[in-house]
Amino acid sequence: MSKAHTELKPFFEPKGIAVIGARSSPGFGFGIPIRLMERGWGDQTYLVNPRGGEMHGLPVYKSAIDLPDPVDLAVVIVPGPSVLEVMGHIAKRGIKHVIIESAGFAETGSEGRAVQDKILELSRLHGIRIIGPNCVGVLNTANGFSTVEIMPESYTLGSLAVIAQSGVFGQSLMDRLYKHNLYFSKAVTLGNRMDVNESEILEYLHQDQDTKMIIMYIEGAADGRLLNQTLNRVTRDKPVIVLKSGRTSVGRAATASHTGSLSGEDELYESMFLQSGAIRAENLNEFMEFSRVFATQGLPKGNRLGIVTGSGSLGALAADAALTNGLVVPPLPERVRSQVLEGAPSWMNTKNPLDVGPSGQYPKAFKALMSDPDIDMVLAIIGAPYAVFQYMVGDETMAKRFLGDTSIFEGAARKKPCLICVFSHDELVNAVKRDVEPDIPVFTNPEMPVKALAALWRLAKWRQNHLE
C-alpha cells in the first residue's frame, strides 16, 4: 500500500468519529449524526457541542478534549470563525485526521485566507491531515461511512469514485448519477483543499480495490506537476474522466471566489490531460455521459467504427461525428457484407453506415458487425417512426418486435464497445432502455455516443503508447 493509502485511510475507515458542531435542529450539523447512526456507525460516533447534554440519544461532549478513545477522525461543522479554536482542541486531543466542512476561508478573500493559513500552520505542527475547508467530506459505500447527507440510493456499493472540488456540486452529481445505474465506491469533496489535494486522493483511489474508474471535477490543480505525474500512473490502470472549469477569464474569477482556486491557463491543463491519459470532458453533459460509457464498456482495440441504422440521416450524422472525433468509418469487411446481403432486398446498400431501412436485416447486420475482427466498436441506431411501428406490435414488447429481438444486444458489450441511439417516441426509447441498460447505454442522439466511443479510443491509444 502506498503512503497516500495509509495516511488517508482514517478519512474513509475511521475507528471513531467526532462530529464537532452537532446540532439538534435542521441545518449543517443536524443530518450527519443521523445518517451515521442509520448506517451502523452509532457506536463509534461522538457528538461535540459546547452546550453539552444529549442529542439523537447520544451524549454530547462540550469539547473535543473530553472525547474518549478511539477517535481518529474529526468532522468540523462549526461556523467559520470558531474553527481555529476547535482545531486547538482537536490538536490537544491528538486527533490526526480532520474534515473541515465550514466555509468562510480563502474563498472569501485575504482575511479568510489568513485564518486558513493559521489553521494549516497548527495542523502541520501537530501532524494533522485536513480535508477541506468549505466541503462536505467523504462517502465510503463499502462500510456506509459518510460525512455528507445524501439520498439512500447513493449508499449502494459501486465501482465509480468521485472527486469533486465543490460540495454542492459533488452532492448534486450523486443525486443524478444513480439514475444511470452508476453507483459509487468512494466520493470525496475537497473544497479549498488547504492540505489534502486531488493528487493524494487519486493515489488513494488507485489502490482502492472497490474503485474501477474515477471521475473528477476540479477548478484548478493544487500542484500541476504532481497532478500530471499522478494521472500518468493512475490512468494506466483506471480511467480518469475530468471536468475542469476556469477555461475563460470570467470562469477563473468565479472559481477564485468559490473555492479559492487559481485555475491557471487552460491550455496548460488541456495538454496535461492529453499527455497523462486523463479523459477531459468538454462540458457537464459529456462528463455525465462519458461516465456511464466508461463504467460499462471495455476499451477498443482500434478506432474502426461500424454503424448500423434504420435511418440514413442519423447514420450520416453519426459518421460526421466519428470523423470529426478521430474515429474511422471503414468500408464494411467482405465477411460482413456477405452475411448482411443474405436474404436482403435489392435496394439495400451495404456501406458503412449500414442503412438497413425496413429490410428486416437489422439483427443480422448488428451481429455481423459485432463479430467481425476488423470492426473495433459498434453504434446501433434505431430511428423508427412510432406511428408506423405500432402496427408491428403484437403481444410481445415493442422493442423486441421492432428489432427482431433485443436479445441480439445481450452480452454484446462484453465483446467490444457497443452503444445504442434511439431517436423515436419515448415509449420505444424506454422499452429499449429497459431491455439493454445498464450493460449498453442508450442515447437519444447519434453524436454523443460517438464522442464517447472516441474517448474510449483516446484512452486505449494512450495506453498502447505508454504500456509497451
Add this chain to the structure above:
Amino acid sequence: MSKAHTELKPFFEPKGIAVIGARSSPGFGFGIPIRLMERGWGDQTYLVNPRGGEMHGLPVYKSAIDLPDPVDLAVVIVPGPSVLEVMGHIAKRGIKHVIIESAGFAETGSEGRAVQDKILELSRLHGIRIIGPNCVGVLNTANGFSTVEIMPESYTLGSLAVIAQSGVFGQSLMDRLYKHNLYFSKAVTLGNRMDVNESEILEYLHQDQDTKMIIMYIEGAADGRLLNQTLNRVTRDKPVIVLKSGRTSVGRAATASHTGSLSGEDELYESMFLQSGAIRAENLNEFMEFSRVFATQGLPKGNRLGIVTGSGSLGALAADAALTNGLVVPPLPERVRSQVLEGAPSWMNTKNPLDVGPSGQYPKAFKALMSDPDIDMVLAIIGAPYAVFQYMVGDETMAKRFLGDTSIFEGAARKKPCLICVFSHDELVNAVKRDVEPDIPVFTNPEMPVKALAALWRLAKWRQNHLE
C-alpha cells in the same frame, strides 16, 4: 401571396386527394387513408389500386384516370418500378400536384436516377409539381391534413414548421418534439427533392400565418445560391434553425446513398448559414434544444448575460460556456448589487455569476437581474443537494420551498430571454419543470442553455446588422 405560396398551396390544402397504392393490410399505403378519414378528409379522399373493389368503406378506383372531380393532389405509394406508369395516368387525368413517397430512385444509383429523370421530364411537360420521391410528404395541423402516419399528439396546432429531407427522420423528430410542448404548424419531408426544394418550402412557410419559426434538416442544398437568398429573406421575420449532415467525406457518402444528395463542402454551408442569418445547430441534441428555446424566448437586445446560481461550480461552467460562445458576463450593475446585498449574509459576494449559496437571496437576485436594463438575458441555475433540501420541504411543493417561490419565474421570459438549469435529483428537476415549462425551458446542465442564449444573440445581432 408569393408565387411559392400559390403554387404549393394544394400540397397543404388540397381540394381532393388521390391515394395511389392504397392497400388493405399493414404496410405503406395502409395507414394514410385511415388517418385522413379520422381527421375529416374522408369525403375528399379517393383510393386507387388496380384491383378495384372497396377499402375502409370507400370505393377503390382502378386507375387515376378514372377519378372524379375535384382531385388536385395525388399521393403515390406504389412500388418504385410502377411509379412512372402511374405518373402517366396522373398526367392524363390533369392532376398538377404529386407527392411521391415511393423509394428506389436517385438514392440507389445511376439506374434509379435515370427513372427519376424520366418522371421529372414527364412532370415538366405537364406542369406537375412533385414533392419527393423517397419521402413521407406533408402535415398541416391547421386542417388535419397529412400524408404521413404520425402519433395523435403531432396533430396539435403549433407554431413550429419542420422541413426534413428524410421521411424517417422527420417522423422521428415529431415523435420527440411534442414531449417538449413543441407543436407544429406544418411539416414537410422532401426526400430526393427532384422538383420542389427546401427554398420553395421556406418561401411558402415565410408566408404561412401559423408558422412562427422553422427548423430544417438537410443533407445538401438543391440550389445553394437560391437557398442563401431565401434564407436571407426568411430569417428577417422568422428564425430558421438548421441541422446539416455531410460535414465529412463519409457523412457525404452516406447522404448520397440516402437521398441522392450531394452535400458539398461543409465550409461553404457554414459561411452561407452565417451570412444568411440561419442558426446552424452543431448536432441533433443542439437542434432539439435550440428549437425549444427559440420557440419560447424572444431575442435579446444585447449579449450581456446575468447568471444567478446556488452552486459556484455550475456558475463557473456557465461563465466559461458564455465567453466561449460570444456572450459577455459583465460585472453586476450597481443597482443589482445593492438590491441583492439588502439583507444578505456577509460572506456572500456579488459578482457575476452571482453565487447566492444558501443565503436565501435567490428570488431577490433573480428579480434584480430580470429587471435591470444592463442585463440582456438571464440564466438561473439551481444546484441543490437533494438530501439537505428535503428538510426544507414542508407541505408546499419542493420547488416553491427551495426557491422561496417559483412564482418569481412567472412571466419572466416575456421580459427578456431567461433559461433555467437544475442540476439535482430528478424529483426537484421535475418539480421545477412542472412549474415553469413550457414558458421557460429547463435544462440539467449549464452549458447547453448558454449556447442556446448565444444562438438567440447571433440572430438578434444579424437582424440588427441587416434591418437598419
